[in-house]
Every structure is written in structure tokens, then in C-alpha cells.
Amino acid sequence: MIKNRWTLNFLRAVPDAFYKRESFHIDAAGYLGLLINIEKLREVGCVNPDYFIWADDVEHCFRLNRVGDLICIPKYTIIHDTENEKGVLNWKYYYGYRNSTNIVKRYFPYHYPFVIFFEVIKIILAPLRGKSFVEMKLRLKAILDGHRNKLGVNRLYKPGWKP
Structure with a gap:
């Protein structure tokens, strides 16, 4: 709990x-x-x-x-048959970053400033890790929207969006 x-x-x-x-x-x-x-x-x-x-x-x-x-209860197993898109930037990443930011803000207020600080540092350093400007922009927009409680479906990052 x-x-x-x-x-x-x-x-x-x-x-x-x-x-x-x-x-x-x-x-x-x-x-x-x-x-x-x-x-x-x-x-x-x-x-x-x-x-x-x-x-x-x-x-x-x-x-x-x-x-x-x-x-x-670990003795039960669930098979989740989905496409493996790990590492491929798409519309879902926006919602993952935004929703996670909003959840940390709501449920872990003491951690929130530190989490935001490190997320911004990761965005700044993203080019050094081979990330694109498009991904940097997506992550920054997601974090700002999560912080501002701008939830729901985003006009740009709708299902099917790809860079």
C-alpha cells in the first residue's frame, strides 16, 4: 500500500x-x-x-x-499478445510521459520536483544519447501537459501518429 x-x-x-x-x-x-x-x-x-x-x-x-x-498471486500467468514496439517512437510515448508525470505530481508530491528536474536534464542530454529533436519535443510537451493537468486525447499525438 x-x-x-x-x-x-x-x-x-x-x-x-x-x-x-x-x-x-x-x-x-x-x-x-x-x-x-x-x-x-x-x-x-x-x-x-x-x-x-x-x-x-x-x-x-x-x-x-x-x-x-x-x-x-504468481501461480497465475497471463499471455498478453501485442505488437512489440519497444524503442520505436510513436503516439503512445506522449501519453506514457504525460500520464506518468501527472501521477507523480498527484501521488508523490515530495518527489515531484526532483523527478521533473531529472526529466528535463534527460531531455537536454537526449541528443548525446542519439535521440531526435522530435522525441525531445514530444517529451517536453508531455511533461508540461502532465504538469498542467492537460489530460485527454492530445490534438497532435492522436492514435496512429508517427514522427
């Missing part, structure tokens, strides 16, 4: 040793195979549609954690 605002466990992978346990507590999970108690769902509401895609499930899990526990 998120009781200590100084932890950023949602940014860390679960250690492999945990998967040998019968179950363990988690801060958040993707919505693949997640079972939610209907009373808890009524209490916190549904997924925020303004997050649109990427991290909407994480934000919803943070709200669910306020009223109960999220538990992983």
Missing part, C-alpha cells in the same frame, strides 16, 4: 524472489488479469478516462490501494 509518500516502488520491478511466494503486496499492476472487488471499485470509481492510454491502470491502482490491498 502507498502509505509512505517517500517510496517510489512503482518505478521498481518486483524482485524475482517474490514470484516464488504464494502471494505478495504490490502498489500497482497492469490491467491484464486484475480482479477487483466490486465494492472497492464503487468506492474509488472507474479508471480515469482522461489518462486515455498508458498508466491509466497505475493511477487507478493507487486509488484502489487507498481502500484495500493489491495482491499478486
Whole structure:
């Protein structure tokens, strides 16, 4: 559960040793195979549609954690058959950066200034890592929009957008 605002466990992978346990507590999970108690769902509401895609499930899990526990049961396996677009800049990256920024701002206010500082440094140093100007612009726009609570579908970065 998120009781200590100084932890950023949602940014860390679960250690492999945990998967040998019968179950363990988690801060958040993707919505693949997640079972939610209907009373808890009524209490916190549904997924925020303004997050649109990427991290909407994480934000919803943070709200669910306020009223109960999220538990992983590793003996169950989910196969998520999707296209692997890792490393290929597309419209989804905007929403990932924007929504993550907004979530850190809302749920981890003590960390927020540091996270923003390091994200801006990463944008400035992006050309040294071989990133394009288009990606730098996308990331900066996403971070600013997340900071300003400008959520929902962006006019430019709509589904299907590619540089």
C-alpha cells in the first residue's frame, strides 16, 4: 500500500524472489488479469478516462490501494499478445510521459520536483544519447501537459501518429 509518500516502488520491478511466494503486496499492476472487488471499485470509481492510454491502470491502482490491498498471486500467468514496439517512437510515448508525470505530481508530491528536474536534464542530454529533436519535443510537451493537468486525447499525438 502507498502509505509512505517517500517510496517510489512503482518505478521498481518486483524482485524475482517474490514470484516464488504464494502471494505478495504490490502498489500497482497492469490491467491484464486484475480482479477487483466490486465494492472497492464503487468506492474509488472507474479508471480515469482522461489518462486515455498508458498508466491509466497505475493511477487507478493507487486509488484502489487507498481502500484495500493489491495482491499478486504468481501461480497465475497471463499471455498478453501485442505488437512489440519497444524503442520505436510513436503516439503512445506522449501519453506514457504525460500520464506518468501527472501521477507523480498527484501521488508523490515530495518527489515531484526532483523527478521533473531529472526529466528535463534527460531531455537536454537526449541528443548525446542519439535521440531526435522530435522525441525531445514530444517529451517536453508531455511533461508540461502532465504538469498542467492537460489530460485527454492530445490534438497532435492522436492514435496512429508517427514522427
